[in-house]
Amino acid sequence: MSGFLDTSMVVRYLTRDVPEMAEQAAAIIDGGDNLWITGVMLAEVDHVLRSVYLMSREIVIDHLTTFVGKQNIVCHELDKGTAMRALLMCRPSGRISVADAMIWASARTSGQNVVYSFDQRFPSEGIEVRTRS
Numbered sequence: 001m002s003g004f005l006d007t008s009m010v011v012r013y014l015t016r017d018v019p020e021m022a023e024q025a026a027a028i029i030d031g032g033d034n035l036w037i038t039g040v041m042l043a044e045v046d047h048v049l050r051s052v053y054l055m056s057r058e059i060v061i062d063h064l065t066t067f068v069g070k071q072n073i074v075c076h077e078l079d080k081g082t083a084m085r086a087l088l089m090c091r092p093s094g095r096i097s098v099a100d101a102m103i104w105a106s107a108r109t110s111g112q113n114v115v116y117s118f119d120q121r122f123p124s125e126g127i128e129v130r131t132r133s
Contacts (some may be wrong), residue, residue, distance in 0.1 A: 009029070012025040042098055065084060103122075
């Protein structure tokens with residue numbers, strides 16, 4: 001049976017800090033059923049792992065790219081390759097947040113390739129960032 005994954009399930013899977021929940025999460029995530037994720041969930045996982053678990057940006061991005069790369073993980077309304085590329089943009093740079101990277105990936109996936117933002121650090125690779133129409 002397929003379904004969407006919530007942030008809490010993925011955090012328990014990645015941290016394994018609550019063994020019973022980690023085992024349940026692993027049974028679902030490693031079970032082989034197609035599981036859907038969203039850009040919002042990825043941004044939330046990043047926030048929790050960095051602010052609560054105090055993981056470095058590099059470790060979080062490594063965890064997220066490995067997770068998204070699993071064969072049974074399906075990105076909702078995002079091209080999986082583009083989502084992976086967006087995450088990888090965050091790793092070497094403290095200037096691109098996972099949330100902005102997911103907006104970038106959504107713009108690329110949709111084919112619109114235009115984002116309106118006042119953020120001078122917004123990723124512009126392959127899109128146009130505008131402050132007015």
